[in-house]
Amino acid sequence: MEFELKVLLFIIVVAVFTSFADGDENGGQIEALLKWKNSLENPSSASLFSWDISSNSSFSPCEKWVGIICDDGFVNIIHINLTSMGLKGMLQGLDFVSFPELVTLDLSNNSLYGVIPKSIGMLANLKILYVNANHFSGSIPSAIGNLTKLKGLHLSLNHLSGNIPKEIGLIASLVDLKLPMNNLSGSLPAEITNLTSMKILLMGNNRLSGYLPDSICSGGLLERLSVHTNRFIGPVPKDLKNCSRLVRVRFEENELTGNISEDFGVYPMLNYIDLSYNKFFGEISPNWGSNQNLKSFKVSHNNIAGSIPSELANATKLEILDLSYNQLVGKIQNELGGLKLLFNLELNDNQLSGNVPTEFRFLSELAHLNLAVNRLSGLVPEEFGQCSKLLYLNLSNNKLTAMVPSQIGRLHSLQDLDLSHNLLTGELPSELGYLSSLETLNLSHNQFSGYIPNTFDTMSSLTAVDVSYNMLAGPLPNSKAFRNAPAKAFEHNKGLCCNAMMKKSKRKYSKMVLVSIIAPILSTLILLSIILGTFFTRSSRARYMVEPEGAGERENCVTIWGFDGKLMYESLIQATEDFNPKYCIGRGGSGSVYKAMLPTGQVFAVKKLHEIDDDDDVANLKSFSNEIDALTEVKHRNIVKLCGFCSHAKYSFLVYEYLEGGSLAKMLASEEKAKQLDWNKRIQVVKGVANALTYMHHECFPPVIHRDISSSNILLDSEYEARVSDFGTARILNPDSSKLISFAGTFGYSAPELAYGTEANEKCDVYSYGVLALEVIMGKHPEDLLLSLSLPESIIGHRFTVKDLLDHRLPPPEDPVGEEVVFTIKLAFSCLQTKPQSRPTMQQVSQKLLTRKPTLSDPLEMIKLEKLLVDQIL
Ligand SMILES: *[C@@H]1O[C@H](CO)[C@@H](O)[C@H](O)[C@H]1NC(C)=O
Ligand SMILES: *[C@@H]1O[C@H](CO)[C@@H](O)[C@H](O)[C@H]1NC(C)=O
Ligand SMILES: *[C@@H]1O[C@H](CO)[C@@H](O)[C@H](O)[C@H]1NC(C)=O
Ligand SMILES: *[C@@H]1O[C@H](CO)[C@@H](O)[C@H](O)[C@H]1NC(C)=O
Ligand SMILES: *[C@@H]1O[C@H](CO)[C@@H](O)[C@H](O)[C@H]1NC(C)=O
Ligand SMILES: *[C@@H]1O[C@H](CO)[C@@H](O)[C@H](O)[C@H]1NC(C)=O
Ligand SMILES: *[C@@H]1O[C@H](CO)[C@@H](O)[C@H](O)[C@H]1NC(C)=O
Ligand SMILES: *[C@@H]1O[C@H](CO)[C@@H](O)[C@H](O)[C@H]1NC(C)=O
Ligand SMILES: *[C@@H]1O[C@H](CO)[C@@H](O)[C@H](O)[C@H]1NC(C)=O
Ligand SMILES: *[C@@H]1O[C@H](CO)[C@@H](O)[C@H](O)[C@H]1NC(C)=O
DSSP states (O other): OHHHHHHHHHHHHHHHHHHHHSOSTTTHHHHHHHHHHHHSSSTTSGGGTTOOSSSSOTTHHHHTSTTEEEOTTSOSEEEEEOTTSOOEEESTTSOGGGOTTOOEEEOOSSEEEEOOOGGGGGOTTOOEEEOOSSEEEEOOOGGGGGOTTOOEEEOOSSEEEEOOOGGGGGOTTOOEEEOOSSEEEEEOOGGGGGOTTOSEEEOOSSEEEEEOOSOSOTTSOOOEEEOOSSEEEEOOOGGGTTOTTOOEEEOOSSEEOSBHHHHOOOOTTOOEEEOOSSOOBSBOOGGGGGOTTOOEEEOOSSOOBSBOOGGGGGOTTOOEEEOOSSOOBSBOOGGGGGOTTOOEEEOOSSOOEEOOOGGGGGOTTOOEEEOOSSEEEEOOOGGGGGOTTOOEEEOOSSEEEEOOOGGGGGOTTOOEEEOOSSEEEEEOOGGGGGOTTOOEEEOOSSEEEEEOOGGGGGOTTOOEEEOOSSEEEEEOOOSHHHHHSOGGGTOSSSEEESOGGGGGTTSOOOHHHHHHHHOOSOOHHHHHHHHHHHHHHHHHHHTTSOOOOOGGGGOEEOOOTTOOHHHHHHHHHHHTTTTOGGGEEEEOSSEEEEEEEOTTSOEEEEEEEOOOOOGGGHHHHHHHHHHHHHHTTOOOTTBOOEEEEEEOSSOEEEEEEOOTTOBHHHHHHSHHHHHHSOHHHHHHHHHHHHHHHHIIIIISSSOOOOOOOOTTSEEEOTTOOEEEOSTTHHHHHOSSOSGGGGGOSOTTTSOGGGGGTOOOOHHHHHHHHHHHHHHHHHSSOOHHHHHHHTSOHHHHHHHOBHHHHSOTTSOOOOTTHHHHHHHHHHHHHHHTOSSGGGSOOHHHHHHHHHSOOOOOSSOGGGOBHHHHHHSOOO
């Protein structure tokens, strides 16, 4: 008995050995595998190391070879699973004829390329064919239809092209067909209808086109259907309506049409359906609410009309509901507040009206809510404050009214808040500043008024902000987002000033430092006396204070246009060769101006300030540079842009944009250049300066008084557009009072009242503006005229006509600019009135300059100045 068993075993062993080694009917398998292995690009790579017959027992292919499983008799290989083995090469080298019993061929996730050979049709018993995630190209061989026992066919993620062969309809047993992410084209073969066992049918991300077959769920077993991102047209298959086992459906990104009210049924297992980006029409049937397992329902970008049925709230498992970009009307049903698992709700870009339901407070999981671009009215519900997981809230482009509820400030996770284009009013609640995760904030195009709360200073995550088109006033918050925002983010308000310093105006500055840094052309004597005075008090105090030390701490470069401060400092020093006089383009009381051309081609005007050598100024410099930082944010067409400020142990300087035209004073002084500045350009200059001063006086809060308007402070760009320089520096000089300023101003431009120690106000600038306007018309400083103006009118009025006043280097102005010139003189006279309260405001000046002027009744030489003096305009 035992002997017989041994003999039997021996026979089996010999049989198996010979069958593998000697190449009888099945012996071809081992040879075929080895031959294929050697055809690969990396045959000796570790992954197929075990595929070696010479080394060991004859049973090795079935026992030891990786990925190979034989049948019970060790005769036939039935499974080949070489997934994720890093194989590179073609399939041509594999002789499929040798594997008649093969059931599984899994070669997925390798780097196999070339075509899928048609000889694959010889694998008559194959049930699983996975070659997905390789680099196969060419078309799907029609021989695939020979694989009649196939249940799973995975070809996704290759470069397959051409049509899906109609022979696929012959694989009646097919359960799982995955074709996504190839380059398949043409229409779906009608034969696919015959695949009644099908449960999973995926073909997204191809170039398939034409109509879908009428019947795609003929067996009623279909669970997953995905045809997304193709070019299918026409209606969805008719039998989808009662394809009741559907779990996951993706139709998005095609050109499908049809009435969604009729084409879909109730699917008790449906978990996910995406119909977005198609041309579906009709209404959302109340039936959708009966899909008890639905978690995602996406229908955006279609032509769905009608209202949102309240029954939708019966689909209580909904997490994602996206009905955006349709033509939905009616109100948002309060019942939607019952969808407690809702995480993402997008109803934007429809025509929904009515209120935002306060029931949304129950949506405790809600992270993303977009109701933008509808016709919603009423209030922003304060109940939103309870949606504590909200990350994104977009209510823009509606008709929401009244104030923003302070409870919005409780949304600590909120990253994006868009309330723009509504009718919101009132002051912004200071609680908004507590939105510490907020990254983008759009409040533009509303009717918000008052100041922006100072809590906004602390919004450290904020990167993008827009508060334009409101009625806001006052200083802008001192946060990075506000500093870096473009000017248009603030435009059209009641006077938002890009100047954070106003809030801190109670703070004391070291007058000495500030004055010595940037006094705009102060009389040197007066300046000196002030310096000495404050230096005295300073240094006596300094003795009792512990001051920071070390030159390193004095390096303090305010970032310029996003440049790294230290880098910028070094580039500027290099560009001016350590402030070599050959780069000097101007001198002023506070320092010399150098032209610095960076290697990048950018040109700056660098104003090097007098050296600061008092030890205790580090802290002051720091606060001072904060102010400069704020000033760098001022962007006005007629104000020279201050780009930054550097203070360093060695040098301190202000960095301005460089203007090619130089100063107005220089231009008028040059015979040749003055001729280029024709009457039209001169009127432009007068208007430009008026605009800048209007901005400073009326759009900044509190107003900024320039205090030193003169032709040397007006620069011209290459288009002769005027730019006022040293904007705001006067304010930094003395945030507490205007006393110091009584000395300021350039001789010949300062208002008479300053001589009597009156405090400077806007009207001083108006006076200086009058002088400047006359200077532009006359081509020289109007000192004689000013002198005679203070005399009784009759003397000058009788003697001179308009023509006498004009710059004789230019031909006399003709209409229509002649009218403008005469009007400008008139306006200048009204600015030069001795009583400050009689002078117009800069806003009035700007407005008058904009209005159409009456045509001249007399030639210029006939218009007596007297007439212009008497004939006050304002
Ligand atoms: C042959 O197989 C034996 C036992 O299975 C093993 O110890 C030995 O290392 C193998 N030899 C080679 C060369 O693979
Ligand atoms: C192939 O093997 C991997 C594990 O190595 C397994 O996850 C996969 O299901 C197998 N393929 C088939 C078709 O059984
Ligand atoms: C695919 O194969 C690589 C190794 O070649 C492996 O790192 C990766 O995890 C595999 N991917 C999948 C989805 O199995
Ligand atoms: C289809 O299978 C039969 C046997 O089952 C075989 O004779 C024939 O060659 C196969 N055709 C292709 C194209 O592979
Ligand atoms: C996809 O197929 C088209 C022809 O049908 C061909 O022009 C295109 O190059 C293919 N794209 C890729 C990525 O293979
Ligand atoms: C579907 O299969 C039946 C037989 O099972 C056959 O008669 C019919 O032609 C097939 N239809 C298509 C479209 O292949
Ligand atoms: C769908 O309904 C049609 C007609 O009502 C019926 O013929 C077909 O068998 C149904 N299919 C399923 C999967 O229930
Ligand atoms: C869509 O189907 C519904 C239900 O049959 C019908 O009432 C509605 O008029 C249809 N809409 C369109 C636009 O055809
Ligand atoms: C569906 O919702 C409606 C109204 O919202 C309600 O009356 C009805 O009872 C709900 N049906 C089910 C099955 O929950
Ligand atoms: C809010 O929605 C509108 C309209 O869809 C869009 O233009 C805007 O960019 C959205 N805002 C944010 C912050 O995403």
